[in-house]
Amino acid sequence: MSTASTKKPPEVRLPPKPDLELRLDKFAQLATIFLSLVGLLFVLKTGSFLLAPVSLAIVVGLMLAPVALRLEDIGLPPSLSAAAVVLIFVLVTGSIAAAIAAPLASWAARVPQIWNELQLQLQLTSFSEPLATIRSVREEIRNVTGEPNVTVSVQDGSPVESVAVLAPALLAQVLIFFASLYFFVATRHDTRLAILKMCSGRRIRWRAAHVFRDVEGLVSNYLLSIAIINIGLGVTVAVVLWLLNVPSAPLWGAIAGVLNFFIYIGPALMAVILLGVGLASFDGMPGILLPPLAYLALNAIEAQIVTPMTIGKRMTLNPFIIFLAVAFWLWIWGPVGGFIAIPALLILFALARNLIPGFPWGMPEERRRRLSRLP
Template sequence: MQSRLPEKPSTRRLPPKSNIELLISKSAEVAAIAVGVVAVVFALDAAEFVLAPVVTAIVVGLMLGPVATSLERHGVPATVSAGAVVILFLVILAIAAAALAAPLSTWMSRGPQIWQELQIHLSQLREPLATLQDLRDQLRSTVGGEGVTVSVEEESAMESVATLAPAIVGQVLLFLASLYFFVATRYQTRHSILQVCVSRKLRWRVAHIFRDVERSVSRYLLSISIINVGLGVAVAIAMLAIGMPSPALWGALAGLLNFVVYLGPAVMAVILFAVGLTQFDTLGGSLVPPLVYLALNLIEAQFVTPHVIGRAMTMNPFVVILSIAFWIWIWGPLGGFIAIPVLLVLYSIAANIIPGIAWIPEERTVVMRPADPRNVRR
């Protein structure tokens, strides 16, 4: 008798999905991603009190990380170097506050005068504004809408301070604590995350992400800080040359607002125009300070910054605008400061995950050449 081999189980192929089924499947994936994005946005908004100071501390820690690293190379413990970084940051803030407090309070007290000057100079535009007013009244009468009166109950200044002071103090303490422990434990945190990676390839990618994030964020922020200091000095000298009072104040404000790209220079130009109204008799003369500042800012943005940080790190302006708008919408002015560093972190992650994205310049480029056969030992 011949032994019969067991028959292999027949494999049935499923019929291919129709176009409608593929569309439903893709729509479900897109809907899940959209729900996840919305959930992340609401989480960022709801956790602003905790996340905003922590993320800002991480950004500042990445910027001042090279200072701690240089101290640790000379035998300083990580706990001491982290404390030195926190003290250095507080000293910088104290110097900036001491330099800006007196002139800034003086100009804030002159706010009503500046507003009156602005109204006087803008009286030349009364006829176009009257035309717009008539057009608005016609549209309102056509639509049939009535004006809405909104009454706002003003609270006293003491009540506002009593409400906001504990929250501000809590956020400052959380920021300082996060900055200290992030700098002190940055190597332990990296080691712990690498230990979680199960495969060697994943561990290699995560290590490169850490390297690129630290290098790109610290290099960008330190370079931009030096550039902004130079811009502030140039603006102060230019304001002194054209006869603007408190030139050091405008130079310091120009350097600080330049951290928020695009939006900061626009705000600075508006401030200089408003102050120029109180110093010059004509509307054309009031345009001199903002035009001088915009010329210096143009030189910085088009020539100095690309030369210092490299054009390879220049990001898409549209993406930069979206990032700034998003983070200002979520966390206010603080979000405008961390918008570019967060974008750099996302770029670094994408460069190590998505093939073909290699925007981060290498510090050294090693060219391998074939060996000379005369130098090869036989």
């Protein structure tokens, strides 16, 4: 063999890129990421009709997956265990709704009386002076600007027409939710196996399997903890309102526990409801304000002390990140987004802890050692 044939080809070294070109490359990468995020926001916002009930079904399915697994352990096939889980969910939620709806209907008939009482209290208390001042300032502004008093008449459809328009869309979303819940629970094993088969290599397959395990465990533990906390809050609210001689105290405690699943929106709505209950039940502003103030105090203890110590400590989540996640999903999907905000955050953390090396909320040391021994 000749010496020439054994020589390696000469190395070709490209000149380094100038600083401007490097900066343009980084800018292009950032622009791509930004446009991808904008596209994702657009899809989430415009596709809320379909994506919101499907996402809610996945979260509820992750919570109920241990129940389906117990049923499968006793011999039920996945299709029947999924049907049983959906039936259990319908019975539980339907029972709660029926228990709340019956006494709530009698209070709904008192809404005009509560409204009249609110107007009377505003006139009798010091709130009348600020309201009169606001009216006088408004009239002065109109006189200075020369704006005429214009009466705007808005003709809305009748309540029957509004229900006829909204009912089909709501019914469709309910059907999408239950269908998604059933098929997700029934096919969760097949879906997991199909995704694992697409993973090439033992290491990637091992990571994907633990992502599924972490997602199901974290979401189930979170929702179970939240359910226990909300039950405790409902019982506490009912007892405190009963001690304050508020009528139908168990009803308001049950509603407080249910509404607390909808972060921020639920507590605000509950405070308004209790303000109306105070108007219908007590004379004088101190007695009227006592039920909502007592509830807000209990809710503040739950939100600022009990929940962060229970959920935040167990899940090792930053409270500021939790707040941002809740605010984002409330903006995207409203109350449904508020319900699935933290489960969605836990899913992202489960992905990050198994896929990103050095992630601060990373996998346990024992699991890391097992992964290092895989080819």
